[in-house]
Structure formats: C-alpha cells, structure tokens
Amino acid sequence: MMPAETKYDVVVFGGTGFTGEHVVREMFITSDEEGVRWAIAGRSNTKMRSVLEKIANELSIADFSGVGIIEANIDDLESINTMCLSAKLLINCVGPYYLWGRQVVEGCLEGRTHYLDISGEPLFMEQMEVDYNDRAAQLGLVIASSCGFDSIPADIGVRYTQLKFPGTLTAVESYLDARVGEQGFVIHLPTFQCIVNGFSNKASLIKFRKERNLERLPKLGKILVPRSGVWRESGRFCVPFAGSDRSVVMRSQRYLYEKENVTPVQCGVYMTFHNTALFLYLCLFGTVFLALVQTAFGRKLMLKYPRIFTLGLVSTEGATPQQIEQASFSFTFKGYGYSGEITGEPDQCIEAKISGPEPGYVSCSRFVSQAAYSILKAGPRKVGVVTPAIALHTEDYVQRLQKRGISFSHSC
DSSP: OOOTTSOEEEEEETTTSHHHHHHHHHHHHHHHHHTOOEEEEESOHHHHHHHHHHHHHHTTOOOOTTSEEEEOOTTOHHHHHHHHHTEEEEEEOOOOHHHHTHHHHHHHHHHTOEEEEOOOOHHHHHHHHHHHHHHHHHHTOEEEOOOBTTBHHHHHHHHHHHHHSSSEEEEEEEEEEEEOOTTOOOEEHHHHHHHHHHHHTHHHHHHHHHHHTOOOOOOOSSOOOOOOSOEEETTEEEEEOOSSHHHHHHHHHHHHHHHHOOOOOEEEEEEEESOHHHHHHHHHHHHHHHHHTTSHHHHHHHHHSHHHHTTTOEESSOOOHHHHHHOEEEEEEEEEEESSSOOSSOOEEEEEEEEEEOIIIIIHHHHHHHHHHHHHHTOOSSOEEOOHHHHSOHHHHHHHHHHTTOEEEEEO
16 A cells, blocks of 8 residues: 555545445546546545455455545544645545535645535535635645536536527526336435435525625526426426535636626526326425424434435345346437527527436545546636636536436427
C-alpha cells in the first residue's frame, strides 16, 4: 500500500458502507482505463481491506496492491484533514451530510482538494454554498454535492435538454420512472436516515431561504403551472416528486442566469408508476411516512423499527444482488420554448430521455465516479460551491456516462 501522504487522484471516503462499496466497485472497474490512482478511506483498516478483497475476488482482480487504504474518522478532525490532503479529489459517501459533511468540506478546502458527494439534503447543500463558495472559487476548487442519483439525472438532464433545444428552452417537466423486478426492492437504512433527516429539516430550510432572501428568477414565455395530486398520463400514475431534484436544478438555473446570462428554465419534477399495486403500496408508505416524520418521536420510531414503520421498504441489510440486477430507471424531460422572440405560445418542443440500471447504487456509483474523472481529466467547467450542471462539462460528462451504460437521447 502507498503511504497516506501520497497524492491520490481520487479517495473514496466511506467505502465500507453499502453505497460506498458500489463506488469502490466502480473504481475497480474503471480506474485503470482512466489512469487514476485511488484509495479507500474509513474508520477500520480491517473492514476496508475486507471490502477490497471481496470486490477484487468478485471481479477476478488478483492484484490490488496499488489501491491505498487511509484510516479516517469523522470524529477525528486531524485524520479528516490528513485524508483530504492525500487526494486531488475526494468522494464523500458518509451521510447524513448535515451531521457529518461540513468538516469534510472544510478539510478539502484546507487540503486544496476537489469535493464531491451523493447528498440529497438541500439545507446542507445551500448552507455550504453560502459559507464556502467564495473561498472555494478563490482556490479553484469544485465543491459539488448531489452527484449521485440525487440529483445528477435531473440536473444534467435539464441542462442536456437545454443544450439540445433548437432555440430558447423556457420550461421543462421531468418524469422519473423507477422500475423494480419480481423480487421487489428495499432501501438501505443509512439512505433512509438521510431521507428522514432531509424532511425533518424542512422548517430550517424554509427559514434559511427566507433569511437569504434571494430574488425570484424571472418566468419567461408561457408560465409552467405546477401539478399537484395524482393524475394519469400515457397509462401511468403521476405524482409530484418530493426529493431534492428541483432545488438542485433551480440552483443551476440561477447560476446560468446570473453569471452567464442564460434564460432560466421553469421546472416541474414528477414521478410515474406503471404498476398499480406498487403505486398503491407507495401511497400507503407515503401516508405513514409523512405522518411520522413530523415529530421527533415519529422519526425515532421509523429509524428504530424501520421494517415495521416503512411497511418493509427499508432494510438494515440493503437490497439483494438480485433486486439490484432487476431494477432500472428512466427520466423523461418534456420541454417547450421558442425559436425566436419569447412571446405568445411556444413554437418548439423537445423530449429528452436518460435511462440506466438500478438507480440508487449502481447508477449512483457511475454518476459520481464519472463526475470525478470528468473534473480531473477535462477540468472543471466552473469552480466554487456549485451544482453538477455547473461544475461539469455536459458533453464530456454525457459521453463518459454513455460508455458506462447510461443512455441519453432526444427528439424535437
């Protein structure tokens, strides 16, 4: 193994966690072709070595001595700073981020290290932007959250649609279709903890945004009316999507408007279901979840007894290999805009689509690892505390994802 002070291209922090293991697997598969030196970081040397051995055996890799092992504990700031100093770019897989993300961001700023994570927590992301954007920009660093399934497909998808549109795109609706196989699917408990924490911070997020008092983005062209409730479209049930996607997309649109004079896109985000039974099951789960997440006692019950209070949707073991293999996703983006002057009814439309394998772990690991490679190889598009669509060169990044089985298409 190489010493910790060696400058690795990429360090994966939290590589022994369920999601972190998938990122480590992706690094094993792609790092040689990319020509990057990488390391795994975490609390236990024994666990990290065990993860490396397990994945290397599964991939029939005989020699992984070039992969570094760095001991770092989120409660030990010295070890965090040492870890960050050892990397050109750090992928942080340790959440919830509102609890444990700030010290890693600060370590990366001290170490002059690019930072990526897979957070879906808007409060954390927006606080990092306020607190550290100027410093990160001065140092020429990218600090970018939401580089996993939250919210690469939505953010890059809207930007991709914008760039492919034959004119000026003024509005887009995104529709997530996540499919599972015969064996169903479960969410790993740490992922669920991040979701619960995100919802529990809703009041703090509203207060934080009021204090920022950002000017509203202009809505140009035909106004996009947000949809609510449940509706049927093309044989599917559709509902608003409650995740972080829209907040990330609109941060990108604000940057493009304020810094690059790009017409901002109005955005609606939704989720669709083909399977009636799955839709009804998730409606029941959503009802229970929203009732319990409102109080500290309800949140405690869900996190202490996840299988009971999530109706079996959350597991301490995570999804099985068979469940992961059978799952897939697609995002469809339906947009409209203008070929010339932005007035009256739109005269141009576009439909773009992104699809790939299981979203939460397999595609997630591809999203964040390819984002790392793109920043290291193509360089950042922009620096600071920014969103993926601002940090990454869209064309380079899309090409990289296509090589890893994530498909992009569009028609006008």
